[in-house]
Amino acid sequence: MDFGFQLSPSSAVNLDTVDRRRYDALVQLEPDALTCIGCGSCSATCTASPWSGMSVRKVLLGLQRGRDGEVDRMLSACMLCGKCSMVCPRGINTRQLILTLCRLDKNGEVVR
Amino acid sequence: MTNRQPVIAVIGAGIAGLEAAHQLAALGYKPVLIEKAPVVGGHVAEWNRLFPDMTPAAEVLEPLRARAEGIKTLLNTEISAINRLKDEYNIVLGDGTTLLCQAVLFATGFHLFDASRKEEYGYGIYNRVITNRDLEQWFNTRQDSRIDHPKAVGFVHCVGSRDLKAGNAQCSKVCCITAIKQAIEIKEEFPDAEVYCFYMDLRLFGKKYEDFYIRAQRDYGIHFIRGRVSEVGEAIDGRVVVKAEDTLSGRPVKVTLDLLVLMAGIVCNPDARHYAQQIGVARDEDGFLESRNNLDAITESSRPGVFFAGACTGAKTVPETLAEARSAALAIHLYLSKRA
Numbered sequence: 168m169d170f171g172f173q174l175s176p177s178s179a180v181n182l183d184t185v186d187r188r189r190y191d192a193l194v195q196l197e198p199d200a201l202t203c204i205g206c207g208s209c210s211a212t213c214t215a216s217p218w219s220g221m222s223v224r225k226v227l228l229g230l231q232r233g234r235d236g237e238v239d240r241m242l243s244a245c246m247l248c249g250k251c252s253m254v255c256p257r258g259i260n261t262r263q264l265i266l267t268l269c270r271l272d273k274n275g276e277v278v279r
Numbered sequence: 280m281t282n283r284q285p286v287i288a289v290i291g292a293g294i295a296g297l298e299a300a301h302q303l304a305a306l307g308y309k310p311v312l313i314e315k316a317p318v319v320g321g322h323v324a325e326w327n328r329l330f331p332d333m334t335p336a337a338e339v340l341e342p343l344r345a346r347a348e349g350i351k352t353l354l355n356t357e358i359s360a361i362n363r364l365k366d367e368y369n370i371v372l373g374d375g376t377t378l379l380c381q382a383v384l385f386a387t388g389f390h391l392f393d394a395s396r397k398e399e400y401g402y403g404i405y406n407r408v409i410t411n412r413d414l415e416q417w418f419n420t421r422q423d424s425r426i427d428h429p430k431a432v433g434f435v436h437c438v439g440s441r442d443l444k445a446g447n448a449q450c451s452k453v454c455c456i457t458a459i460k461q462a463i464e465i466k467e468e469f470p471d472a473e474v475y476c477f478y479m480d481l482r483l484f485g486k487k488y489e490d491f492y493i494r495a496q497r498d499y500g501i502h503f504i505r506g507r508v509s510e511v512g513e514a515i516d517g518r519v520v521v522k523a524e525d526t527l528s529g530r531p532v533k534v535t536l537d538l539l540v541l542m543a544g545i546v547c548n549p550d551a552r553h554y555a556q557q558i559g560v561a562r563d564e565d566g567f568l569e570s571r572n573n574l575d576a577i578t579e580s581s582r583p584g585v586f587f588a589g590a591c592t593g594a595k596t597v598p599e600t601l602a603e604a605r606s607a608a609l610a611i612h613l614y615l616s617k618r619a
Contacts, residue, residue: 180525182475182534183431194500201497205505205527228528231502257493 180232189268190230192275196267199259203227209251209261219244223251223261226268235273242269284309285381285615288370290554292352293321294597295589295604296386297343300350302608303384308615311378312352313370315550319344319352321388327418329597330453330460331487339597358550363558366618368584381618382584382611383558385568386604387551389590392439392447392544400435400541401511407519408511408539410438411454414461429472429537432465433521434458435508436478440544449565451544452594455482458542459495466499474501475534477508477523485596504532511539545594560585567593578607586611 194200203224210222221244229238242265249262270279285308289296292314300310318324320343326336357373361383370378394410395403402408406425417423436458440451455478462474481503483489495501506523514520519539525532547567555561555568560580563569568591571579578587588607589600 179531179533180528182532198497201500202493203496225528228525232525232528232530232532234528 185231185233186273187231187233188275189235189271189273190227190275192271192277193230193264193268197260197264199257200227200264202257202259204257206256208254208256212250212254214248214250215244215246221245223265226265230268238268286311286379287382287384287611288313288368288378288380289384289386290358290551291321291386291388291548291589291591292316292319292347292354293386293388293589294323294340294343295388295591295600295607296321296384297347298601298604299384299386299588299608301343301346302605303611304350306608306612308611310350310384311380312347312350313356313358313372313378314352314354315357317355319347319354322391323597325412325419326415328460328464330456331485331491333460358554361554361557363582366584368558381615382586384586384588384607384611385551385555385560385580385591386588387548387554387591389545389594390548392445392451392546394438394541394543396445397438397442397541399510400438400508400539401513401519402541405511405513405519405539406517407513407537408541410541410543411457411461412543414465414540418464426538429465429469431473431475431534431536432462432469432538432540433475433477433508433534433536434462434540434542435521436476436481436542437507438541438543439546440542441479442544447544447546447566449593450482452482452484453596454542454544456485456488456491458540459483459488459491459501461540462501463491463495463499466501472537474499475536476501476503477506477521478503479505479507506532545590547591551591555580558582558585563592565593567591578603578610584614586614 210224213221215221221241226238251261272278287310289300289310289312292312300312303310320340323336323340360371362369368380368383417426439445483492506526508523510522512520518535520535522533560582561569570577570592571581586607588604
């Protein structure tokens with residue numbers, strides 16, 4: 168039945184139910200990922216960012232907020248140039264982090 | 280000026296007062312510590328461990344207390360009035376006696392912001408909402424029925440700090456690092472708990488503070504969420520539901536917690552302002568006592584013979600407070616030597 172309006176799904180993140188298994192598996196393999204301060208240097212220098220929205224900062228945040236679809240879309244745009252690794256003030260090897268992340272499925276299992 | 284040993288009234292026997300009194304005695308003066316509480320030590324005496332090295336508070340306090348042993352200390356003593364004479368000050372104590380002194384040192388410290396004033400956080404309303412001080416007391420006593428193997432714990436930064444509406448525009452400066460210290464201590468106590476810190480900025484300015492933060496992230500997996508908590512509600516099981524915006528993703532977040540710790544900020548001790556007013560010592564725009572200038576005369580007031588040490592002029596760390604106490608003792612020495 169058409170009521171002439173519809174309800175939009177909530178964009179709120181519920182941390183009680185969010186699935187962080189992929190993030191937890193990532194930080195097991197790459198503990199430096201935990202030290203991200205969200206400064207955005209990686210995104211600002213990213214070669215792929217202007218046309219794809221790729222951002223390592225957003226990838227790490229998305230993993231912790233259960234936004235797997237967005238994470239995979241961003242990862243597929245990465246060209247592995249490694250510029251992000253050069254600018255990270257915490258010294259996170261972001262290029263390595265992306266490669267490791269690509270080996271994990273959304274349950275956090277190593278599949279590749 | 281008499282040829283007697285000059286008397287200096289030190290108001291407050293927290294770490295600033297204890298250290299300054301010790302230094303003044305060593306310089307040959309007669310300090311008198313006036314403390315309204317039944318014990319010396321102030322806020323540090325209520326704390327369990329101190330950032331950034333997790334030093335037991337008692338380790339800092341004990342030597343200060345020991346060195347001040349021979350100094351005249353009036354406990355349980357309120358000040359009724361302070362009068363400015365020609366070049367002396369007359370202090371009327373609660374029991375009606377008076378103390379004539381050649382200099383006054385304010386070591387009156389701070390008050391913790393009353394967290395119940397931020398009603399949206401529910402302190403004093405919801406059982407599972409506590410303050411940084413309550414948590415510190417639990418670390419000391421291990422007695423608080425509200426803290427029972429929590430699985431999820433949150434910390435709210437800037438409660439009553441950087442908050443114009445609450446009348447405190449200033450940053451309380453030590454709460455960011457205290458939140459990180461307490462979050463780590465909670466993780467050590469309850470390794471399975473998820474710990475969230477809700478912050479606006481993290482202001483980790485001091486020596487080794489950033490290292491402490493990196494450890495909180497990397498070694499303890501504490502979650503830092505950039506966003507000010509907007510409201511807290513109580514779930515049917517007594518846990519608290521916290522809402523904020525995750526400003527880094529631009530989305531609202533909510534989380535259910537077993538314990539929420541409010542990082543109450545630092546405000547000036549109202550008694551200090553009251554005494555200061557009686558002798559014409561001004562109050563700065565931030566509500567703390569006003570130094571002669573904030574760069575090279577932070578321990579001096581604009582009144583001759585009135586000096587400051589520690590948090591009466593603004594939020595201070597322990598090492599800053601102790602350094603100021605020594606600096607104030609020297610400033611008093613210079614002042615009295617000039618007059619002699």
